[in-house]
Amino acid sequence: MAKFQAPKGVSEYVPDRSSHFDYVRSTLIESAVVAGYQLVELPVFEDTELFARGVGESTDVVRKEMYTFEDRGGRSITLRPEGTAGVMRAVIEHNLDRGQLPVKVYYSGAFFRAERPQAGRYRQFYQVGIEAIGVADPRIDVEVIAVAERAFRQLGLQNYRLEITSLGDSLTRENYLADLRSYISGVSLDEETTARASLNPLRLFDDKRPEVKDLMSKAPVLMDYLTPESAADFAKVQELLSMIGIDFVVNNRMVRGLDYYTGTAFEFVHNDLGAQSGIGGGGRYDGLMAQLGGQELSGIGFGLGIDRILLAREAEGLALPDGLGLDLYIVPLGTGDEALKISEELRLRGIRVDLAFGDKALKGAMKSADKSGARYAIVLGADEISSGVVSLKEMKSGETTSVTLSALANELIERIANLGENS
RNA sequence: GUGGUCGUAGCUCAGCUGGUAGAGCACUCGGUUGUGGUCCGAGAUGUCGCGGGUUCGAGCCCCGUCGAUCACCCCA
Secondary structure, three states: OOOOOOOOEEEOOOOOHHHHHHHHHHHHHHHOOOEEEEEOOOOHHHHHHHHHHHOOOOOOHHHOOOEEEOOOOEEEEEEOHHHHHHHHHHHHHHHHOOOOOEEEEEEEEEOOOOOOOEOOEEOOEEEEEEEEOOOHHHHHHHHHHHHHHHHHOOOOOOEEEEEEEEEEOOOHHHHHHHHHHHHOOOOOOOOOHHHHHHHHHHHHHHHOOHHHHHHHHOOOOOOHHHHHHHHHHHHHHHHHHHHHOOOEEEEEOOOOOOOOEEEEEEEEEEEEOOOOOOEEEEEEEEEEHHHOOOOOOEEEEEEHHHHHHHHHHOOOOOOOOOOOOOOOOEEEEOOOOHHHHHHHHHHHOOOOOEOOOOOOOOHHHHHHHHHOOOOEEEEHHHHHHHHHEEEEOOOOOOEEEEHHHHHHHHHHHHHHHHHHHHH
């Protein structure tokens, strides 16, 4: 029979790599939680119009990368290609913006874009994102950036940089885009590039062809058009980032792929990832809430790519930290009934326990103990059960200690706690 | 969506100018009494991605297809 395979271009995680994935995801989430962001768990599909209006009709995401289908009721549905539009919809729908501001939420899950896959670019991929809605304050911009930066540091990443820019307010953009368009219309470009420019002239700053780069290096720069208010905000953001010790580089040619960004925009770029080097990015969006039928509230947020962050950790040779695996592995001799019972008692105390099943020989079961990565192992045979004493073996050193079964849970808990203090 | 490279045991790969498959690691069992990681021995494992074609004969050649990968495009 022909074997099935996963659909083209999806990322999926199975042991042992899945534990690394889970470590990255939970570290990112924890960084948001400690800053007061609360979970929103949202659908992975939404009304197509939400993304068309929210993300922007001119974006590639909306024009050619969405998974769109008609449901049985004839509605046009789209698998979410990004997180912010759905969050705005939920905030408006549940009136979260009627209470205290800012609304601070995080999300985590799968997103979908029908692109040609390559390393770090998948058709189903995973992000953790946060949004802070309702307060336009450079300090929140910096907090949002700090949530990402802190997570990256905790994950041990080194070889990356933070790029920031300001896209200015609507007046800034209006003036700037007019000048940029007239500059572009004055230079000669091929048909396809001209078409891209007419959709969003900013995109040309991303072009990798030398001749286009050369042309764009002489183009007007948005930074020069910032209104005094935008310029002051941007200066404040930089000042505060420095104050809390976050390094950054200003990239005044940064291009963001989604149309809703205004003001502060940022991107984390990793150096070891090839073409798909962005591990996270975000920015402020002034008009989005109103655009989607809500109040005129500004917001800021980011999306971090779990897949790419995992690749970045692997590229930097970072291993999983100790202490995430099993605490104890039980090797039963004879019937394993007692081992099963004890494992449940220990698990009830929060100790991570696995055991050998299926009447494995001692040697084989000890090998399993070794491979399980458990910190400790005990053999549980007739002797131990009748005497009530087991020999607790630390797998790494091979040292054994006699412990009574009744004291085993406390002994393990104490040792695990000590380990946490030492590391 | 466009172009390049690639696809052989669970994993990493070898397989010369076409003659019906191999290594290392991993896995299972064993090296006589209840303790893994080293060592030694034995063993199982592949429709050579899939489909067609050329040939007396194809893992090696040709076409298609699926997938991966790299770049473009775009982005997390």
